[in-house]
Amino acid sequence: MSINLFKQSRRGACVLESTPKRHIYRCILFGCLFSGLMSGRLVAEERPRNVILLLVDDMGYGDIAAHGNPVIKTPNFDTLHDQAARFTNFAVSSSCAPTRAALLTGRHEFLSWVTHTKPPGRDMNPDVVTIAQLFQSKGYRTGIFGKWHLQQKDPCGPWHRGFDETLTVPKDSQNSHFDPVLLENRVKKKFKGYRTDILFKAATEFIECHKDKPFFCYLPTYAPHAPHKVPEKYSEPYKAFADEYKGKKYRANFNGMIANVDENLGRLMGRLKELGIADDTLIIVMNDNGGTEGVDTFNDGRRGVKGTIWSGGTRAYSFWRWGKHFSPGPRPQMSGHVDVFPTLADLCGLNIPADLRSQLEGDSLRPVLENAGASLRGDRMQVHHVGRWDIPTLWYEHRYANSCVRWNQYTLVRIDPCKNAKCDICSRIFLRQKGIKLSYTTDKAHHRMTVGGRWELYDIDSDPFQSADIAAEHPEIVARMSAHYEEWWEKVEVVLGKRWETPVQP
Ligand SMILES: [Ca+2]
Ligand SMILES: [Zn+2]
Secondary structure (H helix, E strand, O other): OOHHHHOOOOOOOOOOOOOOHHHHHHHHHHHHHHHHOOOOOOOOOOOOOOOEEEOOOOOOOOOHHHHOOOOOOOOOHHHHHHHHHEEEEEEEEOOHHHHHHHHHHHOHHHEEEEOOOOOOOOOOOOOOOOHHHHHOOOOOEEEEEEEOOOOOOOOOHHHHHHOOOEEEEEHHHHOOOOOOOEEEOEEEOOOEEHHHHHHHHHHHHHHOOOOOEEEEEEEEEEOOOOOOHHHHHHHHHHHOOOOOOOOOOOHHHHHHHHHHHHHHHHHHHHHHHOOOOOOEEEEEEEEEOOOOOOOOOOOOOOOOOOOOOOOHHHEEEEEEEEOOOOOEEEEEEOEHHHHHHHHHHHHHHOOOOOOHHHOOOOOHHHHHHHOOOOOOHHHHHEEOOOOOOOOHHHHHHHHHOOEEEEEEEEEEEEEEOOOOOOOOOHHHHHHHHHOOOOOOOHHHHHHHHOOOOOEEEEEEHHHHOOOOOOOOOOOHHHHHHHHHHHHHHHHHHHHHHHHHHOOOOO
């Protein structure tokens, strides 16, 4: 897919569409109506007019009251939980940049060069097409308000990757939550206030400005990622639980940051209603990796944290609301971030050219959104791999370092770190086995290694904590899932071998 097919980003917020363009839309609309009449249907298939994608950084599946968290109050997440089709076996990557890459490109992040959260491992291949480019090429107004995290130097910045309007941070770093310096359409500007409020406000202004034409609004927050800082009125209600509540410590600032995101979400939903576009806007709300600071308090009984390949490190909530089009309730079918691109394309009628289709690893989830009992492809599997080796050329030593395949209720897991003394990530895996350098938790069970030299198999439905390895009982399932993995890794070898000019190792 040539990137030249897509128009370049434009600068400046809130530019009204020119008359010639509106004329083109009218022609397209007339064409659709005409073809609809010719085929005996008055109106073409109904589509969501706009799309809002809220991606909450470092919040976990368990950090929502409606999921059973005993302390946190999330009334607006809870409302959306109750109104939305929600995927309950949905997984993302185990950290920030990888999930963003997979979400925007519909394929595992390694295939777009993203193997880490730090450069150069987070520099996404600029030739891979993003969902924003597809929306843009179909006449949608597109905007990103928040954490890009896939390198901003030319030609990698979001302004080159399909976003008309951008509000990010200089150097694509985590930066400050208070009075931040931001990049508004590539221009540095000092803002007053709390960053999450600023991002939601900018996104809301974008929506208000473009409410009369299709838009794609991507809102990836920096909260509740560390540093854990928030205006005190949000953390105050949680201080009573911080020292201890029923034997556990609930971090007041972390929960306060989520309370602030929740308040902003409520305000945004209210504004959509006031603007009269709440029911023809598809809103997707999800998180970008497994649990972090909330793992020791509540993670719905899963093993693992952010940065691990266990289910608790990759599971995400994923709420989809489009007026009354999708019946509220759970969707237990296996799904993940790589499905978002093809699903949006399907729902919004964005035709995917054949050469772009080969880029995509996921499938459209539309059948299960529209019918909770529907089935997807029976042989559908998804691969996850933590990555994070510091020396980019060492990729080939990490075939089984932190790997997982999902198929229906099964997860196939293998954690065989490399033995290279220079490899920081694998050294950490060994240290965590001993209870040293644990991250986000005090329980080393969340950082468990597999037995070594082979895959372990778990049934996530009957064994959510992944305690009982059933590989020996199901050799045929292990064989089928591991074969899928080997085939997938061959694609990785080609891509990363070319990227780093490293020969494929025997
Ligand atoms: Ca994150
Ligand atoms: Zn290693």
